[in-house]
Amino acid sequence: xxxxxxxxxxxxxxxxxxxxxxxxxxxxxxxxxxxxxxxxxxxxxxxxxxxxxxxxxxxxxxxxxxxxxxxxxxxxxxxxxxxxxxxxxxxxxxxxxxxxxxxxxxxxxxxxxxxxxxxxxxxxxxxxxxx
Amino acid sequence: xxxxxxxxxxxxxxxxxxxxxxxxxxxxxxxxxxxxxxxxxxxxxxxxxxxxxxxxxxxxxxxxxxxxxxxxxxxxxxxxxxxxxxxxxxxxxxxxxxxxxxxxxxxxxxxxxxxxxxxxxxxxxxxxxxxxxx
Numbered sequence: 603x604x605x606x607x608x609x610x611x612x613x614x615x616x617x618x619x620x621x622x623x624x625x626x627x628x629x630x631x632x633x634x635x636x637x638x639x640x641x642x643x644x645x646x647x648x649x650x651x652x653x654x655x656x657x658x659x660x661x662x663x664x665x666x667x668x669x670x671x672x673x674x675x676x677x678x679x680x681x682x683x684x685x686x687x688x689x690x691x692x693x694x695x696x697x698x699x700x701x702x703x704x705x706x707x708x709x710x711x712x713x714x715x716x717x718x719x720x721x722x723x724x725x726x727x728x729x730x731x732x733x
Numbered sequence: 734x735x736x737x738x739x740x741x742x743x744x745x746x747x748x749x750x751x752x753x754x755x756x757x758x759x760x761x762x763x764x765x766x767x768x769x770x771x772x773x774x775x776x777x778x779x780x781x782x783x784x785x786x787x788x789x790x791x792x793x794x795x796x797x798x799x800x801x802x803x804x805x806x807x808x809x810x811x812x813x814x815x816x817x818x819x820x821x822x823x824x825x826x827x828x829x830x831x832x833x834x835x836x837x838x839x840x841x842x843x844x845x846x847x848x849x850x851x852x853x854x855x856x857x858x859x860x861x862x863x864x865x866x867x
Contacts, residue, residue: 706737711749
């Protein structure tokens, strides 16, 4: 068995695609049409194109518990997904200039530095740098 | 302050209260990152950071979730993949990242990545060739 895919719930796939590619810098790996205007849409990071794919999954639009869970996580400020970066401070500077809103500015916790931002698609995302 | 921030602060105060310990393990990790290609050993690391060997082993595992040896091996394998992708030979790569035996390098590489170093290198080469053809 291999870990090849993680999914992230989004309300609007097209909007999510723009945010994750144009702002965060991911690139499209797979994009194929499904029924009802939905797509199987996966992204990979530029630095690890053979790495796990990130599925932009329109779950909240089709399964109410998914929507409730996503809303509850957002309200509590909890990031369900995290991306590792080389330098949290540099990413924070870059992304704030692009208009990304952070609920937690770069902070230290033991051997980690982290920050949390809103992906505009219903999720808090955590950036993590191991110190 | 969100629920998440409150929880992070609460947990942090419990498990990361000793700043001196944290600075020590961060220093050890940075030292490994910058010297993974040399003859690193526990005696040297503990001596450099004024800490007993057994205390260092415990602290590193506690804060990074893996042993010093596992961390060093992972670092060397990660760097060796870069060298192989850049066209370095398997033997050169083995010594460039600090391994002393080609046999143990090949075995560890296969265990960690699923391929032997030469299989990995050939795969990278054929992939870049395919990319240039299409």
